[in-house]
Amino acid sequence: MEPTQPGARRPEHHRLDVRPLDPVHSLKVKLGLLVVASVAVGVLITWIGLRNELGPSRTFPLAILVSLLLTWLLARGMTSPLREMTAAAQAMADGDYSIRVRSTSQDEVGQLAEAFNTMSRDLEASDRIRRELVANVSHELRTPVAALQAQLENMVDGVTEPTPAALEVSLEQTERLSRLVTYLLDLSRVEAGASALTLTQFSVGDFLEECAEAVSMVDAAKGLTYVVDVTPEDLVLEADVERLRQVVTNLLQNAIRHSPHGGTVRLDAYPVDDDVVVEIGDEGPGIAPEDRDRVFERFARGSTSGRALAGSGGTGIGLAIVRWAVDLHGGHVEVADTESGATMRVTLPASARPAAGVTTESAR
Known part of the structure; x- marks a missing residue:
């Protein structure tokens, strides 16, 4: 008899269910x-x-x-x-x-x-994941919507003046909502099996500088410092730029969320044999060793010193999308061993070797 899974129920068996012929294979x-x-x-x-x-x-x-x-x-x-x-x-x-x-x-x-x-x-x-998705997304939507509604109501009632600072708070909540919607759209692409890559060759250093600049403009309130270190400086990679931008942006937003005010976020890249390794590290509380193998699972959440390991403010979608996009390229993503903070390590083939079944086309 196969082992019963925790929480699984067996139907009641009648005493007259005699099975002497069970060993017979036909x-x-x-x-x-x-x-x-x-x-x-x-x-x-x-x-x-x-x-x-x-x-x-x-x-x-x-x-x-x-x-x-x-x-x-x-x-x-x-x-x-x-x-x-x-x-x-x-x-x-x-x-x-x-x-x-x-x-x-x-x-x-x-x-x-x-x-x-x-x-x-x-x-x-699937039913458990659906329930978790509804609960998590509802929670994530409720927080920024409530904050945005309260801020706008105060402005309308004259309690708060529409100063640049007040408008900036409203903008932050709107951007948070926008990020969540983007994650959900990306998740729908994963479910639909979208697996086409538009390959092009590009400079890794320039690409990481652009990603860091983009997120620093959005999340300037923490006063973080972004350090990009690419060795050698002319390191190039063949990949889908938009998919890879999605990967780096999700990892950067995860690092920003858990970094202390005035901390440093590092973006390192270097070659290893025929691969290119991209690492994004922060100075946050880090990730518990027992959580490192599952943080990229959809809706997985772990904690170390209160750190929630989720890619969109707690939904656990962003990091799952990261793994999906990296897998499309034939690479892999993992949590690197570090003494402090957390470092996400993405390894991609320098010359594109997409996963089986992935269609490709060259960028025009």
């Missing part, structure tokens, strides 16, 4: 054994009855009754997973995805039961 062989067993039992009872001079009028009905009972017991055990799947499907229709089917047989019915359990787990995971 349903056809099972049916043949069922026929042979019922006939053999009927013949045996008939022979015993005739030897004891019970007569055909009593021996034949008894043989038929026992054969039918044996057939019913064995057939019930063979078809039990099908009944369990029917009950589980009805429960799924009511929104309960926790039921698992007992799959001990080795034949086609057992394989169907295992496939059904896999489908149940996938549906349960």
